[in-house]
Amino acid sequence: MAIREILKYPHPILKKRCEEIGQIDEDVKELIRDMTETMYHTNGIGLAACQVGVPQRVIVVDVSPLDPEKEFFALLNPEIVFEEGEIEHEEGCLSVPECTEKIKRREKVVVKGLSPEGKPIEIPAEGILSIALQHEIDHLNGVLILDRISRLKRELYRNRLRKERKKEEKD
Numbered sequence: 001m002a003i004r005e006i007l008k009y010p011h012p013i014l015k016k017r018c019e020e021i022g023q024i025d026e027d028v029k030e031l032i033r034d035m036t037e038t039m040y041h042t043n044g045i046g047l048a049a050c051q052v053g054v055p056q057r058v059i060v061v062d063v064s065p066l067d068p069e070k071e072f073f074a075l076l077n078p079e080i081v082f083e084e085g086e087i088e089h090e091e092g093c094l095s096v097p098e099c100t101e102k103i104k105r106r107e108k109v110v111v112k113g114l115s116p117e118g119k120p121i122e123i124p125a126e127g128i129l130s131i132a133l134q135h136e137i138d139h140l141n142g143v144l145i146l147d148r149i150s151r152l153k154r155e156l157y158r159n160r161l162r163k164e165r166k167k168e169e170k171d
């Protein structure tokens with residue numbers, strides 16, 4: 001197992017639509033192990049493979065710090081097959097540092113996918129699990145929380161990033 005580097009906005013891989021997993025080979029299993037370790041290391045509640053530079057449809061989720069009844073899982077080729085209602089919640093993202101914004105999501109979703117063993121699974125979710133699943137599936141489609149906020153807020157974030165970079169160059 002290894003902790004992998006998390007790509008940050010505006011890295012181009014984060015804008016890509018990720019590829020479906022065909023065969024679950026040793027590389028995919030290692031990817032899942034590394035993503036899990038990286039997620040825990042960074043205190044995240046979810047991570048998508050593209051965030052560690054692998055544009056494939058793999059996510060890991062563990063919302064138990066916020067909802068202790070829920071458990072860790074990894075999901076391949078996740079797909080939202082049902083959605084209902086609306087919910088607004090403050091979200092952050094390991095790939096968009098120092099940005100927390102209220103994002104509108106569906107309140108309930110049902111997500112289908114494959115387990116790391118290749119078994120079809122269906123996850124009914126609401127609350128923080130529903131939000132985390134939608135956030136990670138967004139990543140697989142090249143969508144960041146920055147794409148879900150107003151243009152003005154996005155510009156403010158970009159300006160802040162630019163200023164910080166300039167400051168870093170000077171230091």
Ligand code: NI
Binds near residue numbers: 092094135139
């Ligand atoms: Ni994220």
